[in-house]
Amino acid sequence: MPRLDPVRAQTHAVLAVVRDVLGATLLGAYRHGSALEGGLRPDSDLDLFGIIARRTTDAEKRRLIAGISANSRRRDRPPGWRPVELTLVVGGEVRPWRWPPRFDFQYGEWLRAEFDAGELAPWPPVNPDVAVLLTIVRRRGEPLVGPPAADLLDPVPRADVLRAMVEEMATLLGDLEPDTRNVLLTLARIWSTVATGEIRSKDAAADWAAAQLSAAEAAPLLRARDAYLAGGDEAWDELMPAARATAELLASRVRSSAQSELPEVGRG
Numbered sequence: 001m002p003r004l005d006p007v008r009a010q011t012h013a014v015l016a017v018v019r020d021v022l023g024a025t026l027l028g029a030y031r032h033g034s035a036l037e038g039g040l041r042p043d044s045d046l047d048l049f050g051i052i053a054r055r056t057t058d059a060e061k062r063r064l065i066a067g068i069s070a071n072s073r074r075r076d077r078p079p080g081w082r083p084v085e086l087t088l089v090v091g092g093e094v095r096p097w098r099w100p101p102r103f104d105f106q107y108g109e110w111l112r113a114e115f116d117a118g119e120l121a122p123w124p125p126v127n128p129d130v131a132v133l134l135t136i137v138r139r140r141g142e143p144l145v146g147p148p149a150a151d152l153l154d155p156v157p158r159a160d161v162l163r164a165m166v167e168e169m170a171t172l173l174g175d176l177e178p179d180t181r182n183v184l185l186t187l188a189r190i191w192s193t194v195a196t197g198e199i200r201s202k203d204a205a206a207d208w209a210a211a212q213l214s215a216a217e218a219a220p221l222l223r224a225r226d227a228y229l230a231g232g233d234e235a236w237d238e239l240m241p242a243a244r245a246t247a248e249l250l251a252s253r254v255r256s257s258a259q260s261e262l263p264e265v266g267r268g
Helices: 006-025 058-072 109-116 129-140 158-174 180-196 202-210 215-230 237-258
Strands: 026-032 046-052 084-090 105-107 142-145
Touching: 006 026, 006 046, 006 058, 006 084, 006 142, 026 129, 058 084, 058 105, 058 109, 084 129, 129 158, 158 180, 158 237, 180 202, 180 215, 180 237, 202 215, 215 237
Parallel strands: 046 084
Antiparallel strands: 026 046, 026 142, 084 105
């Protein structure tokens, strides 16, 4: 029997955990993100999304965290496997669509300290970014369990997608110093989507945004793109003023692009 490549092997392993814990409660599961949007990069997560019939119990959350950790945490996962990002939404909470959106469960290694401290739900009760995630999964999600995502998810109105992206920017700008590369790339991706309606990969969005900027304005963004493609950490200390200026410029371009559809942005 042929061996699965690492991405498929890890996907199967994580999905087995989810199915074991949730059983028939799992209505649909989908892979999305870098694996489907231009290829996994050295530091890319394995992005998974699930639609469930009801909210998870605390006992189920504990089992999900423990089982996924064994397949995601650096010290535990097999060679070639990646950090996992898994989001679960309750179907009846997102269909019919309404604002503000929420999810029931999320696993990500950025939540490791909270999980290790015993927290089962270290996230806000509502999260605007769910609007963007649902749009991505509905358009491009690869079905792993259940029907195509469009059969279980309503389309999110463009105004709500834009609102979610604009609301995310304050958090992004606050995270610039500890997460410079990803913040710059995410801002470029938001601008690209708001301006064109297309959801590009991070590096493709950086290329698109850089073409709209001067060489000096684009330099920090292209550095972030190159680091993303190569993998590994990079030092920004001496470049932080330039990175902040580019981040603020990208955020400004997002607001300008969104203002015609979200007039309240111009009043903020």
